[in-house]
Amino acid sequence: MAAYLLKRLLLVIPTMLGIMAISFIIVQFAPGGPVERVIAQLTGTGVNATERISGRGGDGLAGQAAQSQRGQGVGEAAGSKYRGAQGLDPEFIKSLEKQFGFDKPAHERFFLMMKNYLMFDFGKSYFRDISVIELIKEKLPVSISLGLWMTLLTYLISIPLGIRKAVRDGEPFDTWTSGVLVLGYAVPGFLVAVLLLVLFAGSSFVQWFPSRGLQSEQFAGYSFSQCAASIACVGDYFWHLTLPIIAMALGAFTTMAFLTKNSFLDEIRKQYVVTARAKGLSESQVLYGHVFRNAMLLIIAGFPGAFISAFFSGSLLIETIFSLDGLGLLSFESIINRDYPVVFANLYIFALVGLVVNIVTDFIYTLVDPRIDFESREV
Numbered sequence: 001m002a003a004y005l006l007k008r009l010l011l012v013i014p015t016m017l018g019i020m021a022i023s024f025i026i027v028q029f030a031p032g033g034p035v036e037r038v039i040a041q042l043t044g045t046g047v048n049a050t051e052r053i054s055g056r057g058g059d060g061l062a063g064q065a066a067q068s069q070r071g072q073g074v075g076e077a078a079g080s081k082y083r084g085a086q087g088l089d090p091e092f093i094k095s096l097e098k099q100f101g102f103d104k105p106a107h108e109r110f111f112l113m114m115k116n117y118l119m120f121d122f123g124k125s126y127f128r129d130i131s132v133i134e135l136i137k138e139k140l141p142v143s144i145s146l147g148l149w150m151t152l153l154t155y156l157i158s159i160p161l162g163i164r165k166a167v168r169d170g171e172p173f174d175t176w177t178s179g180v181l182v183l184g185y186a187v188p189g190f191l192v193a194v195l196l197l198v199l200f201a202g203s204s205f206v207q208w209f210p211s212r213g214l215q216s217e218q219f220a221g222y223s224f225s226q227c228a229a230s231i232a233c234v235g236d237y238f239w240h241l242t243l244p245i246i247a248m249a250l251g252a253f254t255t256m257a258f259l260t261k262n263s264f265l266d267e268i269r270k271q272y273v274v275t276a277r278a279k280g281l282s283e284s285q286v287l288y289g290h291v292f293r294n295a296m297l298l299i300i301a302g303f304p305g306a307f308i309s310a311f312f313s314g315s316l317l318i319e320t321i322f323s324l325d326g327l328g329l330l331s332f333e334s335i336i337n338r339d340y341p342v343v344f345a346n347l348y349i350f351a352l353v354g355l356v357v358n359i360v361t362d363f364i365y366t367l368v369d370p371r372i373d374f375e376s377r378e379v
Contacts, residue, residue, distance in 0.1 A: 122341060154252045193322065
């Protein structure tokens with residue numbers, strides 16, 4: 001197993017290099033960039049990410065017209081490679097390129113970026129006066145909260161439900177719960193979020209839950225240790241989390257519940273279960289003494305991947321609806337605003353953690369079932 005893990009760890013290096021290289025190449029051909037964004041802001045045509053979502057940005061049309069008028073008859077920047085740069089000093093454009101590092105060839109910028117990333121030096125955000133790593137750490141509490149509690153809630157509900165459905169396969173309980181699960185899976189999470197807001201966090205019906213954030217104003221300055229020591233702060237934290245977690249986890253119940261049910265059904269039909277019943281063991285002894293460990297192999301081993309997936313794939317729409325400033329919203333705004341240090345840092349961290357989690361998942365397989373040996377399998 002040690003040799004297999006070493007091979008997998010060594011494969012992380014070329015895999016990460018390939019992921020970053022492909023992404024970097026795509027970005028080079030993508031229209032727009034940080035220089036264009038600064039030019040758009042200077043000429044009054046810039047619109048931020050949230051304004052694009054909400055539809056605000058009428059001033060941009062007026063600014064674009066003004067910019068067009070300013071650009072007429074100006075010859076010194078007519079040949080500029082940046083749209084909207086007419087009328088701006090070419091030396092100023094060159095200073096912008098140097099500021100963002102675009103005065104170097106693309107291959108030099110890529111290898112310099114990878115060299116810094118190997119030391120986890122992600123630089124500073126182009127448009128926020130803060131280092132990228134500090135910016136990510138600032139958004140982590142929201143993503144940790146959503147990912148951790150959604151994963152735990154999904155497992156705590158889906159596994160017992162899946163076992164129950166397997167035991168009562170084909171009965172009315174199995175039928176109507178399947179219908180409810182499929183319906184919950186089919187309805188988009190953001191629609192559920194809007195419905196929950198209207199019903200339980202708005203003035204139209206009842207105001208049982210808050211509609212935004214993770215903390216009330218009186219607990220805004222609390223550190224983690226201070227909040228953990230205060231029952232009121234902990235209660236307020238879960239009070240704010242209730243609606244976002246329900247909206248995000250509703251669809252996740254379906255996949256896990258059906259996976260648990262099918263795993264148990266496969267094991268229940270095997271010969272060793274028939275033998276155990278023939279020995280006079282009760283159904284509970286057969287189910288939890290023999291079937292449970294084998295059926296839970298896939299589910300237990302998949303827990304790291306499920307957690308990381310929930311942790312890093314924060315829903316942009318859910319975060320926007322409930323005003324939760326997490327990694328999902330940060331990634332979206334960084335892409336729209338062409339804040340490349342934040343974009344590539346998020347990609348690098350997400351990809352690296354995902355690859356490591358896949359290795360950890362394989363290792364957990366061998367812990368749960370020692371009969372599994374990845375080294376002995378034929379390629």
